[in-house]
Amino acid sequence: MIAYHDALQRILQHARRLEALSYPVGEAVGKVLARDVVSPMDLPSFDHSAMDGYALHAPQALAAGSEHAVQGSQAAGDARRASAGMAWEIMTGARLPDGLDTVVPVEHTELLERRPDGSPARIRLLDAVMPTANVRYAGSDVAKGTVIASAGTRVAASHVMLFAALGIAAVEVVRAPRVAIICTGKELQADPSQPLRDGEIYASNGPYLAAALAAMGAHVLSCETVDDTGQSFTDAMRRAQRAGVDLIVSTGAVSMGRYDFVPDALAELDARLLFHKVGIRPGKPQLAAMLGDAMVFGLPGTPMAVAVGLRFFIAPLLRAMRGQAAEPAWQAVLDTPQQPKPGLRHFLRGRVTQDETGRLHAQVLAQQQPFRIQPFAQAGAWIVLPEDAGPVAPGAQVIVASLHPDEPLLGGSDPQGVAS
Template sequence: MISYRDAIERLLAPLSVLPSETYALADATGRVLADTVTSPLALPSFDHAAMDGYALKAGASSRGGSEHHVHGSQAAGDSGQLAGAGVCEIMTGARLPQGFDAVVAVERTEILQTRPDGTPQRIRLLDDIAHGRNVRRMGTDVPRGANVQAGGATIEPAQIMLLSALGIARVAVVRRPRVAIICTGKELQTGPPAPLSDGHIHNSNGPYLTAALKRAGADVVSCETVDDTVHPYLEALQHAVEAGVDLVISTGAVSMGRYDFVPAALRHFGAQVLFHKVAMRPGKPLLAARLHASPLVLALPGTPMAVAVGARFFVAPVLRAMCGQGSEPPLRAVLASAQHPKPGLRHFLRATLWLDDRGRLQARAVDQQEPFRIQPFANADAWIVLDEQGGDCAAGMSVEVASLELATSLRISAGPPTINP
C-alpha cells in the first residue's frame, strides 16, 4: 500500500500530452488549447471614442466656456478622417479623427446653434478638457503580438469573446482523451429497463462515470458490463485496446475476495501494475496498470463512493495531464465540525460549503459517510480532503476542499446546512 502522493506521482510520470487537432472556434467550447495563442492585432485596433460627444484637440482652446464650430460627424464604422478646425461630433466606438486626442461628453456641452437638419453647428464646452479624456487607446486591452491565452487553458465563453474580437476563427486544441469503461459484477442487471431480478441491482457506476467523464471533456468510447469472470473482462479490455483508447476505467473485483479477479486478469493480459492499494478512505483497493499496447488502466473498487473518489482524485489528474494542464490550484475552507480520521489514511469526505457572515468559506462534512450511500453525495457541494498525517481536526482549522465532480468549479450553498439534533 502506498500513499496518495506517491500513487499520483507514479500515475502521472509516464503520461504525455495528447496530439492536437484544429477546430473552428465556434465548435471549440470546453476544449483545451494545445498551444499559446498570440494576438494577430491590437485591441482596440484604433483610438476610438468612449462615449457620445465631440472629438477635439485638447489645449488652450479647449477650456471650459470656449466655443467651437462643429465641422462634421463620425459614427462607429466610419473610416478615419483628418481633423478639421473646431470639433467633430462623434459616437461611442467611432474612430477618432486624425489630429484629435480627446472627447467631451455630449452632456458636458451646450448647443449654441444648429443646422437646418437639426444637427449641431456650434457648441460651448462646460468643462476644461484634458488630453486623452474619454478616448480608448489602440492596444490598451491587447497589444499586437501579445500572448493572450496559454496552452492548457480551457476555452470557455469568455475566451470565445476574446478570440473572436481578435479575428481568430480556428484554434489548435488537444484531442479529447478516449476512455473505455468496464463495470464488473454478475449482480448488475443489464438489458432493457425491467423490474430487478432477485439479488440484482441497477448499474449506477457506469452512468455516473459516463456523465462525469463527458462533462470533464473526455470521449467515452464504450461502457461495457461484464460478470465476475476473467474471460469477459479480458475481452472487454481487448475491445478497448482495439478502439485506440487512452484510458480504461473498470469498477469492482479489485480487492482480495474470491471473485476479485481483476489484478490477476491484468497481469495475464501483460499489464505492468503501477500500484495496488492506496492509503485512503474510501477506495483503498484501487489499482493502476499500464497495458503493453499503451492504454492506462485504473481499476476502481465497485462501491459507489470509491468510484466517485477514484474518478475525482485519480481520473481527473490523469485527464488534466493528458490535456497538458497543470495540477489544480489548492482550495481551502474552514472546517465547521471536528473530525477524527483514522491515522495513516487520506480521507475524502462529502461536504457542504457556505460563506459565513465574515465572508469565509466554511465546510461541514455531511452525516452518513459510509461509501455505499449515494444520497449524501447527490446533496453535497464538495469534498473535504484530510491528509494522512493530519491527525484529529478541530473545528475552525483550515482544510483542503475540492469540487464534487471532475470539473474544478465549486458549488456553494446559500447558508449553513441545517443540523439535525
Template sequence: MSQDTLTYDEALHIVLAASAKLGTEPCSLGACLGRVLAEPLISNVDLPPFDNSAMDGFALSGGAIVPAGTELSIEGEQAAGDGVAHAGIGAWEIMTGARMPDGLDRVIPVEQTERFPPSRVRLLADVAPGQNVRTAGSDVARGETLLDAGIALQAQHLMLLAALGIANVSVAQRPRMAVICTGRELVDDPAQALAPGQIRNSNGPFLAARLPLAGAEVVHVETVGDDADAFESAMRRALNAGAKIVVTSGAVSMGRYDFVPQALERLGAKTLFHKVAIRPGKPMLFARLPDDVLLFGLPGNPIAVAVGLRFFVEPALRVMLGLPREAPRRAALIKPYSKKPRLRFHLKSRLHIDAQGRLGVEVLDGQESYRIRPLSDANAWAVVSADIDALPAGALVDIYGVGHLEFPLPYGSAA
C-alpha cells in the same frame, strides 16, 4: 495494513510514472471550449484596433480643457463601422464604438450638449483630452501575452480570442478513454422497471460526464454483467475504439464475482498495484496493458468511483495534458472531525464563507461510499492524511475542487 497495500503517495507515484505527456494539435475556435492551451498565446494586434468613442456624443479637439460654453460647428458624423475620417476644426457627431476622426481626441456625451441651427453645438461641460475615448491597444497591446499554457479554455477566453481574430489555437491532445461498468445488478435504461435485486447504473453516467470536464475524450462506454468473457469482449471493443486509458467500476475486490484481476491477466496486463490505504476505494487496481494502455480498476460503490477518478485518474490526465502536479488549497474545519487511523480519507465537503468573509470547510454527513446525495451537495473534497485520527474545529485541511480543472466555489455562511 497489509504488506501489499500501498500508501496513497506510493500508489500515486506509480500512476504518474506510468503516464506520459501527449502531443499537441491545432483546434478551431468553435471547438476549443474546455481544451487545455498547449502554449502561451501572444497577440499580434491591438485591441481595440483603433481609437473609438465610448458613448454617443460629439468628438472634438482643443487644448488642455475645452471649457463649457464653447460653441462649435458640426463638421460631420461618424457611426460605428465607418472608416477613416479626417477632421478640421469643429465637432463631429459620433456614435458609441465609432472610429475617432483623425485630429480629434475627446468626446463629450450628447446629454452634456445643446444643439441649435443650422449645424452648431454648445458644450454644457468642460471636456479634457482623452475623455470618453477608448484608445487603440488599451485592452490588449500588440505583443502582449494573452493566456498562459495550461489554461482550460472557457467562454470568456473564446470571447477574447474572437475579438482578436484568432481562429485556431494549439491545444493538448485529449487522452482517449473508455468506461466499462460491471455488475449483473446494473440497469442502464432509466425507463426500465427494476426487478428485485437490481439497481440503476450511476457510475457510467458519472464517469462519462466527468471525464470530458477533466480534459479527456470518451470513446467507449459499456456495461457488462459479472462475466469474465463479456468483460474481455468489452475491453477489446474499448481498445478497438482507440482507448489509451480504461476506467472500470466493480469486480476488483476479493469476492466470488470479482473477476477483473484474472481477466486482465488473460489480456496480457501487468497489475502495478491492487489495494491502497485510502477510504473510500481501498480495493483499487491499476494495470498496464499491451501498447501502454492504462487501466484503473475502481470499486463499484459510487463514491469510491468518484475518489478514484479525482485522486488517481485526474492526476494521470494532468501529466498527459502537460500540466504540473496539482497543489491543494487549505481551509479551516468548521467542526471537529475524527476518523480511523492508517487510512487517508477523502471527504465530501462544502466550502463556506461566513459573514466576516472567513473561509471554512464543512465535512458533510453521509460519508459512506454508497451515499450519492452528499456528493451532489458538495463543492469540494477535504483530505485528511493517514496518520491523523482527530482534528479540532479550526484545524487546516487540504482542499481540492470537484475536478482538477475546476476551482471550488464557497457557499454563504454555514447553518
C-alpha cells in the same frame, strides 16, 4: 500498500500528452487550449469615441466657455477622416478623425449654430475638458502580440467573445481523451427499464463515470457491463484496446475475493502494474496499470470508491494529459470533529460555506459509509484528511475540494480561501 501522493506521482509520470487539433472558435468551448493564443492585432484596432459628443484636439485642458467650429460628423463604421484642426460631431464607437484626441459628451456642450441640413456647425463647452477624455485608444484592451489565453486554459464563452473580437477563427485545442468503461459483476442490471431479478442491482457506477467523464471533456467510446469471469473482462479490455482508447476505467473485482480477477487478467494481458492498494478511505484496493499506451484504472465497485478514484486519481491524470496545471488546494475551517483511522488519507463528503468575513467552513455529512449514494448527491465538496491527521477538532484547518472536477468549490468562482 502505497501512499496516496506516491500513487498519484506514478500516475502523472505516465501521463501521455494528447495531440492538438484545430477547432473553429465557436466549437471550442469546454476544450483545453494546446498552445498559447497570441493576439494578431490591437484591440481596439483604432482610437475611437467612448460616447456620443464632439471630438476635439486638446493638447492641454480646454476651458469652459470656449467655442469650437464643427467640421463634420463621424459615425461608427465611417472611414478615417482628416480634422483640419476643427471639432467633429462623433458617435459612440466611431473612429477619431486624425489630429483629434479628446471627446466631450454632447450633454456638456451648448449648440450655438446649425447648418441648413441640421448638423451642428458651432458649439460651446459648458465644462472644462481634460486631454484624452472619453477616448478608447488602440491597443488599450489588448496589444498586438500579447498572449491572450495560455495553453492549458479551458475555453469559455468569454474567450469566444475575445477571440471573435480579434478576428481569430480557429484555435489549437487538445484532443479529447478517449475512454472505455468496463463494469464487472453478474449482479448488475445495466438496463433501468428492466425489472430486477432476485439478487440483482441496477448499475450506477457506469452511468456515473460516463456522465462525469463526458462533463470533463472526455470522449466515452464505450460503457459495458461484464460478468464475474476473467475471460469476459479480458475480452472487453481487448475491445477497448482495438478502439484506440487512452484510458480504460473498470469497476469491481480488484480486492482479495475469489471473484476479484482483474489483477490476474491484467497480468495475462501483459499490462504493467503501477500500484495496487492505496492508503486511502474509501477505495483502498485501487489499481493502476499501463496496457500499451493506455492507462488502466481498476476501481473498487463501491460507489464512493468509484467517486474518489475519479476525483482524486483520474481527474489529475486528465489534467496532465491536457497540459493543465494541478488544481489549487483550498483550506477551510472544520466545524465537525473527526476521528480518522491513522495511516489512511480520508476523503469525506461534506459542504463548504463562506462566513461574513470570507472564511471557508467545512461540515462533514453524517453518513460516510462508502455504499451510500444519497449523501454524495446532497454534498457540495470533498473534505480531505491526511494520513497523519489524528483526531481533528473543530476549528482545525482542513483541505477541501469541489465535489466534481472542473467545478468551483463555491458556485460562480473560486473561493477566497487559503491555498495550501
